[in-house]
Amino acid sequence: MELLRSKKGFICDMDGVIYHGNTLLNGVKEFVEWLYKNDKKFLFLTNNSQKSPKELQQKLARMGLDVSAEHFHTAALATASFLQSQGASTAYVIGDAGLINALYNVGISINDVDPEYVVIGETENYNFENICRATRLVNKGAKLIGTNSDITTPTEKGEMPACKALIAPIEAATNKKAYFVGKPNPLMMRAAMNRFHEMNIHSPDVAMIGDRMDTDMVAAIESGLDPILVLSGVSSRETVAKFPYRPRLILDGVGDICD
């Protein structure tokens, strides 16, 4: 625990670590106060591409937590920086404002006629017409990208289809496999780490806190970050035994970190 408390940087998954649905988890307020008080640098990470950092800031503010927008890193931002690094300039997008804004911000324009890329993220504006259009564009040569490889996402109404489930009909119809950017792809972690590097903080000084063995912990291990599992989300102690790798520490929740 002392090793964890001595880290300079903290990357925290959000769902199951900070909140569940629209409810802040126990101990989170104290943990965020501890981060600020001890001058720790931190990023809140989410594979969901629907919301922009500003919208996430507002979501947390509604739950009574004050965290400024630069502390958020999303699969939408990671997808935008990946596409920028690939020299992309046009994309057809099935996704929400968080994704579309992130792409605009790196100079990618939306094109539904002859785009270089078809990019799929989570959205409620998902319909037969845009699946057909995406299929046509991929068949014409556009590259197929998913913001993250989650199949479902927990909501207050239960498990809902997430990016990988939404992209599946397009993959099936085109016989093409999408490339997925979010966790556990180390691209997502590298993009987050780049923001720490600017502050001269490097991977041995960073802990990754998450609630999922199959995304958060594997991403932490493969990126050389201290893997810390919390049991406030989907994993239990029994879950851990099913995986060929282990977190360094298992905590009930992030509140345990405050001294």
Ligand SMILES: [Mg+2]
């Ligand atoms: Mg989570």
